[in-house]
Amino acid sequence: MKQTGRIQSPLTPTPFTSPNPSILLRRRILSWSKENNKPASVHVHVDGNIFHLHEAPLVSKSGFFRKALSESFEIELPDSFPGGSEAFEIAMLFSYDSPLPLDPFNVLALRCVASFLEMTEEYSSGNLCEQADLYLNQVVLQSWDDTLIVLQKCQILLPWAEELLVVSRCIESLAFMACMEILDPEREREGPLLSLEVMVGRVWNCEKAKEIAGQDLWVKELIALPFEFFNRIIRSLRNQGMEEKYVSPLIVLYANKWVLSTKTHKYLENTDENNGIDVSKKVSAILQGLLELLPLGDNKTGKVIPVSFYFAMLSRSVSLGLDGESRIRLEEEVASLLHFARVEDFLLPANGLDSESIASSAELKVMERIFSLHVSFKPETFYSGSSLINTDSMVAELWDRYLSYIAMDPKLDANRFIKLIETVPMADRETHDHLYKAMSVFLQEHPHISSEDKASVCKYLNCPKLSQPICIEAVQNELMPLRLIVQALSVQQLHTHQAFKDFSESFRYTQFADFSGSLLSSRSQALLSQYMGKNQYQQTTEEEDTGGTLLGSLTKSRDLTERPELAKAEYESTSFRIQVLEEELVTLKKSLKQKNLLKGSNHIASRTPSSRQFGVNGKTALKRRSPPGQVNSCIGSIGWGSQKKHVNRLVKAFRKLRMLGKGKTKISQVSSEIKSTSVA
Structure with missing residues (x-):
């Protein structure tokens, strides 16, 4: 963001430049008394301070004092007077025709004071209201830094700032300048603007997100605003046409700072301004508002916002006890993006196994609900490169891997574990490797369950869907039911027999392809192509x-x-x-x-001449070839002596x-x- 040349931080107010306005005002009052030979007869009480002023300057500029002085020269301003005694002093200097020391730190207070004291064009040309508005429009709202300063000051001057439309003008100005910053063709950057790509495929890291926010000063300053203002800026950005791929990351970075960061939570608890305020309620309100800002249900944001962020927000909403429509929409969003998730993102109790019970935890119930929502959706597929991938099988594998963590809970009973397995349909599981691992972990953590419960837990395991290494492991796993071990043993035997058969066919085709007209099976051809390649x-x-x-x-x-x-x-x-x-x-x-033996008997019979060796006309008959598709044994083409030798x-x-x-x-x-x- 282009700077205005000022060195001060836009979020840190600076005191009035010397000499102090109080000293200037006293000097001006004494000078006016000497020039007009009149004493200060009006006494104004503001914030416990008493100002001795003259009637003529006040009446010439302020409609409020015209009405009040007609009744009494003792005037006490209310506690709600905007700006306090400091702003009143500067307004009185203006009434005494002194130069007006306007800057971004006091212009809002002076505008509010001018409105309260009715210092408008009706009573004097070029009055304080006009001067303050002119400075706001021509100076403050043209600068990002100055606008941020005024917007910060609006917090302590509500509802005056709202009624005077200063807040809305500042918000529109900030949104416009943010759009210009993104669209600026002369911007020189090393990386992409507002990109969260580095967060994709990893567990959400608050510190890494903080680094991304710090890459652009204007982003860092924007997410430091109170949520009430940030909310309105985001809506203004969308109204002004900023693309969602830039708006959504701003919401994510704001949530990272004010909702997900534990450092900010501790800071809010320790600050004096939050004494007596429930910080959890404040964070819950921000979380609720951010969920309403997020474009949930928009498939395009799945590529802009990492799935790990949604899981982090979901975990925070569970810990804060957030409930309602926004929470339901968040769960639906997570369910629709499960195929992009990692098992490390899934919710677990904060205390892990030290908690009362994982099986009865709110985190597990939320995960069950999310996977059930995904199952209720229509089957989805997406392209990864040139291949079509079934998301249901990917989600089923994630659930089985998640069950390996849940199975470690010693308080998890067999019936509850079976219900967890049934959360995802068995038809969605293309492989049962991770399901076997979850069952194995459960049996290790529950060695004393009955044989009936053990059989019930393992009843869904389908050994033909196990890979060969896992099948070997299942055969050697003494914790598994005997029926399952026998089934795995049978499957392993079939794997071995098929592997030997495929290699034998491919080897035979390699050595005797010119003599046999055999056709290989598809599996043998694959093995052969790998061998010959x-x-x-x-x-x-x-x-x-x-x-x-x-x-x-x-x-x-x-x-x-x-x-x-x-x-x-x-x-x-x-x-x-x-x-x-x-x-x-x-x-x-x-x-x-x-x-x-059969071959020997045929050889003896063939020694006598017969019509089999000659044709009708005495010509030698052509030797028959194997018809296409007939498989001739390569071992059969070798003599018995060599066959016996090789086999032995x-x-x-x-x-x-x-x-x-x-x-x-x-x-x-x-x-x-x-x-x-x-x-x-």
């Missing part, structure tokens, strides 16, 4: 590091020596999976043996691997042996 050097290096694609996860787990519990879990899971693979290889060996070597390798401990070197040896078998 690497160059030869990358593939060889990865095989050396991990012992082959099939055993990569096994050798990797042995590197976690600093986490023995994880290494043990990985080893147990690996042992189980190898056992399944071993059984499948034994079955494969038997089937190959039977196939070889694979079986021995898997048996050795099952019997291994946690040593990394032994696994590497077995991995090398299996790799050499595959190469052979």
